[in-house]
Amino acid sequence: MKKVRIALLGLGNVGKGVWNILKSNKEAIMKRSGYDIEIAKILVRDINKNRTVEVPEELLTTNADEIFNDDSIKIVVEVIGGLEPAKDYILNAIRGKKHVVTANKFLIATNGKQIFKEAEEQGVIVNFEASVAGGIPxxxxxxxxxxxxxxxxxxxxxxxxxxxxxxxxxxxxxxxxxxxxxxxxxxxxxxxxxxxxxxxxxxxxxxxxxxxxxxxxxxxxxxxxxxxxxxxxxxxxxxxxxxxxxxxxxxxxxxxxxxxxxxxxxxxxxxxxxxxxxxxxxxxxxxxxxxxxxxxxxxGAGELPTGSAVVGDIISVLRNEEVPPIKRQYTNKELVAAEDIKSQYYLRITVKDQPGVLGKITTIFGENQVSILSFIQKPKKEDFVSLVLVTHDTFEGNINKSLEDIQKLNMVDKIKNVIRIENLS
Amino acid sequence: MKKVRIALLGLGNVGKGVWNILKSNKEAIMKRSGYDIEIAKILVRDINKNRTVEVPEELLTTNADEIFNDDSIKIVVEVIGGLEPAKDYILNAIRGKKHVVTANKFLIATNGKQIFKEAEEQGVIVNFEASVAGGIPxxxxxxxxxxxxxxxxxxxxxxxxxxxxxxxxxxxxxxxxxxxxxxxxxxxxxxxxxxxxxxxxxxxxxxxxxxxxxxxxxxxxxxxxxxxxxxxxxxxxxxxxxxxxxxxxxxxxxxxxxxxxxxxxxxxxxxxxxxxxxxxxxxxxxxxxxxxxxxxxxxGAGELPTGSAVVGDIISVLRNEEVPPIKRQYTNKELVAAEDIKSQYYLRITVKDQPGVLGKITTIFGENQVSILSFIQKPKKEDFVSLVLVTHDTFEGNINKSLEDIQKLNMVDKIKNVIRIENLS
The missing domain is CATH 3.30.360.10 (Dihydrodipicolinate Reductase; domain 2)
Incomplete structure (x- = not known):
């Protein structure tokens, strides 16, 4: 059985999940991966903090360099979250030719490009399954x-x-x-x-x-x-x-x-x-x-589900060390401007209970190329009635223009809500 | 760009899906996998058959040996289905040190053990994602x-x-x-x-x-x-x-x-x-x-969804050739006998509309340790009323014994149905 030493950065919820899974499923993981995975060091902020997980005190350290300078540690698992010091730690690990597993959505979403580039240069793997939707692969x-x-x-x-x-x-x-x-x-x-x-x-x-x-x-x-x-x-x-x-x-x-x-x-x-x-x-x-x-x-969250993804990623690093990563040549795809997004809309508007109000409102929609699919008038409550309208597909820009004009009508109390509808065919 | 030659065994629905995906998504697949995947040969039963897919006739062959004897073919994709000749073909491919991708649920379910054993001995990969639930990974x-x-x-x-x-x-x-x-x-x-x-x-x-x-x-x-x-x-x-x-x-x-x-x-x-x-x-x-x-x-089916799984498996072979497969030491777990399976039951029984019938039925259930959770009597129809009963968790053996006795009651017309209930907590 090959032994591999890894380090945890952080021992919060996800860190505890990783610790517990590696302990309770140790035998199955060894059998399947061919590796005996040992957590060699855990970076924490306070060694003496009361914890709900029993971890030998000698594994804990407040000094990240003890991990980065330890050549026997092959994988660094970052479960601190947030931008700094997580980013600094991950780049340190990569530059020290350690593989990285992270659950950090914020960091990957905002600094992923730099992290993956440096990882490629150093020939190490960065896995981040746990960063989106916890245990879901x-x-x-x-x-x-x-x-x-x-x-x-x-x-x-x-x-x-x-x-x-x-x-x-x-x-x-x-x-x-x-x-x-x-x-x-x-x-x-x-x-x-x-x-x-x-x-x-x-x-x-x-x-x-x-x-x-x-x-x-x-x-x-x-x-x-x-x-x-x-x-x-x-x-x-x-x-x-x-x-x-x-x-x-x-x-x-x-x-x-x-x-x-x-x-x-x-x-x-x-x-x-x-x-x-x-x-x-x-x-x-x-x-x-x-x-x-x-x-x-x-x-999508929780210590064990997220831990499941992190430990899956650790095993994947061990198994795939020699596999060339899926190549993706990132382009810069243009985004659709918000006002050009087409959607159906649900609109809830409170109006005075007077004849002609619906006519005025629908006229304004018509002038802005918004067509109405369905309409329900709700019983009067405190001087006002609620109108619930559903539109056909229309541009957000047209909805906004219509609502601006409708808001100005005397008979209209308030645009109570505007919610998009997706019919998800 | 590395070129790789593969062969299809079969050009039915799944085969057509594979052909079409490799053609229409060629560029993306090349970019991601680093391979230019070429279908070099396709085994069919009848070369002149009318097909809904345009395939150059020179790729078609009715002679499987043309594929097995061609050392330039690295992967054999079996999409014929059924036991023979699919099994024979797959074993031939494995013994010729070709990797195999198959969508054949029957073959894997009944002969998987032998196939995986031979593949391990020959150091080739057998992928079978498409054999269960089509495109779902x-x-x-x-x-x-x-x-x-x-x-x-x-x-x-x-x-x-x-x-x-x-x-x-x-x-x-x-x-x-x-x-x-x-x-x-x-x-x-x-x-x-x-x-x-x-x-x-x-x-x-x-x-x-x-x-x-x-x-x-x-x-x-x-x-x-x-x-x-x-x-x-x-x-x-x-x-x-x-x-x-x-x-x-x-x-x-x-x-x-x-x-x-x-x-x-x-x-x-x-x-x-x-x-x-x-x-x-x-x-x-x-x-x-x-x-x-x-x-x-x-x-779970269809040419493109199943083809998606097959092509995913082909790419996976190419990327993972050097990766040791996940190790699983198969045991022989004991199965629970049918009569020892615990479940809730829905029972529909038609009976004569006479007083005392429910009492007799529930007494029989009680004698057999079956306890009733809920009960609905349906309106009379052609001399009979329907009883719908839902039991608490109970052994199938006890249900069967109860129903045997209930069937013998004079007042009982027929046990119309018995359906298990799973509350899937």
């Missing part, structure tokens, strides 16, 4: 299983926190605030939930998927982004009436040679497989020109 | 992505024909015969549908998944098998009332160190992700001790 899927395909579109539910919140709102009728509070109590949401509920987290992951699936460089700042804080119980209820479910989708697709990349709450048909991805589960729906529709579903 | 998933896991259970919808039929019965209220007819017209079902509707096809695929997921040899004849012909519109309707959907599930799980392997129609909760796998789609639900629940969903 989506990176591997795109990089290995689907190599025969031109990928046409990737649509993901890749943030577990917001999916948990939207599920609670949909299935239990909770409002956003209560659902967020419950997510925080369960440990799914941070005390400051901004990164999840405002979709920053999903944007980084979509950036990584875009780069792989479309072999293009992308600046994540150019990905269109909307959060879920605007979703009200009323919208969830009306969506259900219309046969839809609201999900936070991360979408990238090629349209006339350009890429649409966007993250926003979306109404999707209740019978689509993505509509039944509930709680904190993640799923990625991929369309390839050969494979057709493919969906990968599973746990 | 389930073999790769189990073999590569989940190596860090002990797999605890695999539950699949792995026969597209029966899933299409059950979907039509469920969503459109068709009866079995009309749904089968439609499946035949669409080309999803064969003129003789036995292999699909009696679950032989699913049994082969479950055999392959069992071997990989549990690292055990298994004789597919020992897999418990039921077809879907017994499912009536009434059962579909009552399932819906109870909150269930009927699917043909292929199940393998480890229970107290033994394996349960079974293929049968099953009621599953309507909110489970597998319940929404409709039409001819396939899905495989895997539970790993690290990754938790994982589901892979996609096209």
């Amino acid at each position: 989506v990176i591997h899927g795109i990089n290995e299983s689907l190599t025969a395909n031109k990928i046409e579109q990737v649509i993901g539910i890749i943030n577990g926190t917001t999916n948990y919140i939207l599920t609670k709102m949909t299935l239990e009728g909770m409002d956003f605030e209560s659902a967020l509070k419950e997510a925080q109590e369960k440990g799914y949401a941070e005390a400051d939930p901004t990164s999840d509920v405002e979709s920053y987290d999903a944007v980084y992951k979509l950036g990584i998927l875009t780069t792989l699936a479309f072999e293009t460089d992308i600046d994540v700042n150019n990905i269109y982004r909307e959060g879920i804080t605007k979703i009200k119980s009323k919208d969830i209820e009306y969506a259900k009436e219309l046969g839809y479910v609201i999900k936070l989708l991360s979408i990238v697709k090629e349209v006339n040679g350009k890429l649409e990349t966007r993250v926003h709450p979306t109404m999707i048909p209740a019978i689509h497989p993505l509509a039944n991805v509930n709680d904190s589960f993640n799923a990625i729906f991929i369309k390839g020109n050969a494979v057709g529709d493919l969906m990968l579903y599973g746990r | 389930v073999i790769h998933g189990i073999n590569e992505s989940l190596t860090a896991n002990k797999i605890e259970q695999v539950i699949g919808i792995i026969n597209g024909t029966t899933n299409y039929i059950l979907t039509k019965m469920t969503l459109e209220g068709m009866d079995f015969e009309s749904a089968l007819k439609e499946a035949q017209e669409k080309g999803y079902a064969e003129a003789d549908p036995t292999s699909d509707v009696e679950s032989y096809d699913a049994v082969y695929k479950l055999g392959i998944l069992t071997t990989l997921a549990f690292e055990t040899d298994i004789d597919v004849n020992n897999i418990y098998r039921e077809g879907i012909t017994k499912i009536k519109s009434k059962d579909i309707e009552y399932a819906k009332e109870l909150g269930y959907v009927i699917k043909l599930l292929s199940i393998v799980k480890e229970v107290n160190g033994k394996l349960e392997t079974r293929v049968h129609p099953t009621m599953i909760p309507a909110i489970h992700p597998l319940a929404n796998v409709n039409d001819s789609f396939n899905a495989i639900f895997i539970k790993g001790n690290a990754v938790g629940d994982l589901m892979l969903y996609g096209r």
